[in-house]
Amino acid sequence: MSSSAACLRLAGVRYAVGAASSARGVTEILSGVDLTARRGEVTVIIGPNGAGKTTTLSCAQGLLRPSAGTVHLLGEDPFRAGAGLRARVGVMLQDGGLPQSVKPRTLLTHVAKLHQDPWPLDNLIERLDLSRFLSTSIRRLSGGQKQRVALAAALIGSPELVFLDEPSAGLDPQSRQLVFDLIGHLRSQGIGIVLTTHLLEEAQHLADSVYILKDGVVVRHGTVSELTGIGADDHDRPASRRLSFASPRIMTSGELDEAPFTLELDSDSNRAGARWGVPAIASPADLASLAAWWERIGLFPAEISFEARTLEDVFWEVSAP
Numbered sequence: 230m231s232s233s234a235a236c237l238r239l240a241g242v243r244y245a246v247g248a249a250s251s252a253r254g255v256t257e258i259l260s261g262v263d264l265t266a267r268r269g270e271v272t273v274i275i276g277p278n279g280a281g282k283t284t285t286l287s288c289a290q291g292l293l294r295p296s297a298g299t300v301h302l303l304g305e306d307p308f309r310a311g312a313g314l315r316a317r318v319g320v321m322l323q324d325g326g327l328p329q330s331v332k333p334r335t336l337l338t339h340v341a342k343l344h345q346d347p348w349p350l351d352n353l354i355e356r357l358d359l360s361r362f363l364s365t366s367i368r369r370l371s372g373g374q375k376q377r378v379a380l381a382a383a384l385i386g387s388p389e390l391v392f393l394d395e396p397s398a399g400l401d402p403q404s405r406q407l408v409f410d411l412i413g414h415l416r417s418q419g420i421g422i423v424l425t426t427h428l429l430e431e432a433q434h435l436a437d438s439v440y441i442l443k444d445g446v447v448v449r450h451g452t453v454s455e456l457t458g459i460g461a462d463d464h465d466r467p468a469s470r471r472l473s474f475a476s477p478r479i480m481t482s483g484e485l486d487e488a489p490f491t492l493e494l495d496s497d498s499n500r501a502g503a504r505w506g507v508p509a510i511a512s513p514a515d516l517a518s519l520a521a522w523w524e525r526i527g528l529f530p531a532e533i534s535f536e537a538r539t540l541e542d543v544f545w546e547v548s549a550p
């Protein structure tokens with residue numbers, strides 16, 4: 230587990246809307262969320278639509294008051310804290326929330342003046358490649374350009390912690406890389422980063438810590454390797470992995486019948502060089518019995534590999550209805 234200092238802690242956070250007296254009654258959107266984000270780490274929140282990610286971020290930022298539980302943002306209750314705390318936190322909203330008629334340079338210069346120790350503007354312009362549209366009003370910018378301006382606006386105050394709601398949504402690969410590089414830089418500077426995304430490959434690539442939300446609760450959390458290395462049903466049972474191997478020759482049906490596991494043919498036909506998959510290798514003993522079978526039939530695979538479980542696999546397991 231990480232030893233970096235926590236910059237955000239949610240404990241048992243519940244958030245409900247409606248009133249018991251109304252026809253619809255009370256709907257609980259968050260049902261006890263526990264989450265810790267640390268300085269110098271990227272904490273990624275993922276989950277299906279409606280899982281409660283934005284509501285969690287809103288409670289974390291002090292925009293919504295939880296109906297129960299506690300939130301500590303840089304050691305303070307964000308719902309009660311004043312402007313001093315807000316100046317230490319950067320927020321990039323999903324829809325940008327930018328003033329449409331203003332030009333990015335004017336906006337960023339203005340926001341920089343509100344902070345004691347702003348990020349040098351030229352450096353931010355270079356890192357996010359903003360120079361070509363600094364003097365175009367925000368209304369006229371493309372979606373991806375607006376995203377980058379919104380990110381710059383979240384960072385210009387040199388925050389200690391930033392919240393990024395889907396920071397790379399709608400960005401082309403080049404801009405996405407700029408954003409990834411910048412997130413890497415923030416991390417190396419000891420800034421805490423809390424982000425939501427629907428792009429699981431991106432989550433896997435960026436995250437130090439992942440929280441999977443479903444129906445208003447955290448259903449799984451850990452590092453990517455902890456999550457992808459743990460079984461879906463039992464936290465103490467290592468997950469089985471799919472092994473694939475290339476056979477240097479055609480195997481007979483008798484040889485295949487002797488195999489200790491059900492094999493799946495991954496290529497078109499059982500020819501020399503064909504790839505076979507063994508769906509569930511769960512232990513070294515399973516590997517040994519596979520090797521013993523190869524020895525019995527005199528087959529030395531040309532290539533063997535494990536197919537790594539991804540965050541996407543874990544996501545599908547936990548988000549199944």
Ligand SMILES: Nc1ncnc2c1ncn2[C@@H]1O[C@H](COP(=O)(O)OP(=O)(O)OP(=O)(O)O)[C@@H](O)[C@H]1O
Pocket residue numbers: 246256258276277278279280281282283284285
């Ligand atoms: N004020 C509200 N009144 C009623 N329902 C609400 C309110 N705010 C949010 N919800 C509901 O709570 C659930 C969680 O919403 P939230 O926006 O936090 O989800 P999300 O995980 O961010 O979703 P998405 O991935 O679609 O952005 C949704 O079903 C939403 O409709």
